[in-house]
Amino acid sequence: MFGDMMGMMGKLKETQQKVEATKKRLNTVSLEETSPEGLVKVVITANRAVKEIQIDEILLNDKEQLEDYLILTINKAIEKATQVNETELSAVAKEGMPNIPGMDNLFK
Template identity: 70%
Template structure:
């Protein structure tokens, strides 16, 4: 019993390390999003840090339109990055969970 408990603790520590490594790696996974007409392009990391924004000159002429484009496109980019982030972290967590009878959270 005690050996099993130590094995589970070691597996949890290993999983925690892998989760931290995955979080760090996600700083380098880039997610691209653009408006439907391509006038605004945004790149951010899977950890949701904006890396670049490209704005068509036409949008610079209309402040309200630019604001609308930014809100819509940034929100879509954040949603996409969040999906990548959650999928990657869930995969690492699921892979590293010890086999505890009755505990099937990730199945």
């Protein structure tokens, strides 16, 4: 019984280390989102840190339009980054989980 418990604890610790390594790696994964007309471009990491914003000069004269483009493009970039982040982390977590009946759907 203790062998099984110790094995499970070791497996959980190993999984935790893999999750942390994956989080670090996701800091290096860059995703790009561009507004429909290409007037705003946002570069974001898979951990949702904005790294770069490029704005076409045409938008610099219209504050309201610039704000709308920024909100739209940043939100789309965050959505894309969140999807990559969740997919990567859930794959690592699922891979390391012990086979416990009834918990197989937890990380889908």
